[in-house]
Amino acid sequence: MRRTELDPSAGPGAAFGVQLRRSREALGLSQVTFGKQIGYSDTFISCVERATRNPSYDFAVKSDKALLTGGTLELMWWSLRHKALLEGFPEYAAQEAKAAEIRHFELGIIPGLLQTPEYAKAFAMAAVRRGSVTKEEAEERLEFLASRQRRLERADGPLLHVVLDEGAIRRPVGGPAVMRRQFRRIEELSERPNVTIQIAPFSLAEELPFSKTVTLLTLADRSVLAYSECQLRGFLEREVKTARSWERAYHHLQVEALSKGATLEVLRKA
Known part of the structure; x- marks a missing residue:
């Protein structure tokens, strides 16, 4: 079967799928072997790599560990939760x-990459008080920021x-x-x-x-x-x-x- 080649600029899902495929292939792993390592079917992995299904947070974290990508896939997963984020x-x-x-x-x-949790929360809660975002969206923004900051620790x-x-x-x-x-x-x-x-x-x-x-x-x-x-x-x-x-x-x-x-x-x- 001819595999689908994705354009990573097509959107966050496509970017995640391309990164996942490239990281998996760089280690010489088939979808079947990789799936067994992280507890997911090769069908699901194929769907994620073609951006026809969204990965779960658990999938992103386990993939990071198995593929030695150092948190990159977790960070890209957060970008899929774009509802709480600024458009673009x-x-x-x-x-x-x-x-x-x-x-x-x-x-x-x-x-953001330099902010303490207290500083970031002050801004997030101000946005909630203004009605710009909901409390849940503000919390998602803070979690996403923390995941971006963790990459600096590596x-x-x-x-x-x-x-x-x-x-x-x-x-x-x-x-x-x-x-x-x-x-x-x-x-x-x-x-x-x-x-x-x-x-x-x-x-x-x-x-x-x-x-x-x-x-x-x-x-x-x-x-x-x-x-x-x-x-x-x-x-x-x-x-x-x-x-x-x-x-x-x-x-x-x-x-x-x-x-x-x-x-x-x-x-x-x-």
């Missing part, structure tokens, strides 16, 4: 799960470069105690060899190259994807010209932003 974000999250390098600039708030986690707008550390989210714990968290993360964190001070003024939050993902094949958001949805940009333009702007931003030492000094005085 699941597609980004599926690519983030595979990225070798993440470069991020954030305006106004601490980026030995083979991605390189992460973050430039924070100074406004992110001046905005007292959740109160003084929450902010103190958040600053300590940033200090702890900055000590990791795969993490670089800088502050873009207010003094950059008009030299700040971005007027919105942006992310650049470098994949294993060295291709670069660009991502940004508006109030209602996120946009994953695959156009090479756009990605290169943002890369140039990001390089400028890193040069102009505070050094690691100066950044930590600002955090300690905040």
Whole structure:
């Protein structure tokens, strides 16, 4: 039987299926053998790989363990639970799960990958009070964020470069105690060899190259994807010209932003 070749950009389900198939075949496992290892039928595995059935959370976790994918499939599973997420974000999250390098600039708030649970919860509950999301959706967002953060804990986690707008550390989210714990968290993360964190001070003024939050993902094949958001949805940009333009702007931003030492000094005085 001729197998179905999926386009991973077709959606989160297709991206999950492609990643599952590639990981399984990289270990030389048939669907039957793999199914016996994780307790699922080869028919179900085939359906998941063709994106005709959605995987369960249990399936994603067991597959991660059997295929040595280090949490990537679990993270991609969360992107399938897209109801609670900003439109367009699941597609980004599926690519983030595979990225070798993440470069991020954030305006106004601490980026999700750096947030403490208390800081993240303060934002999530504010959205509930505004009626933007339900409590259940807010809880799903927090669980999804935690799964994204866990990838940074792995030995083979991605390189992460973050430039924070100074406004992110001046905005007292959740109160003084929450902010103190958040600053300590940033200090702890900055000590990791795969993490670089800088502050873009207010003094950059008009030299700040971005007027919105942006992310650049470098994949294993060295291709670069660009991502940004508006109030209602996120946009994953695959156009090479756009990605290169943002890369140039990001390089400028890193040069102009505070050094690691100066950044930590600002955090300690905040």
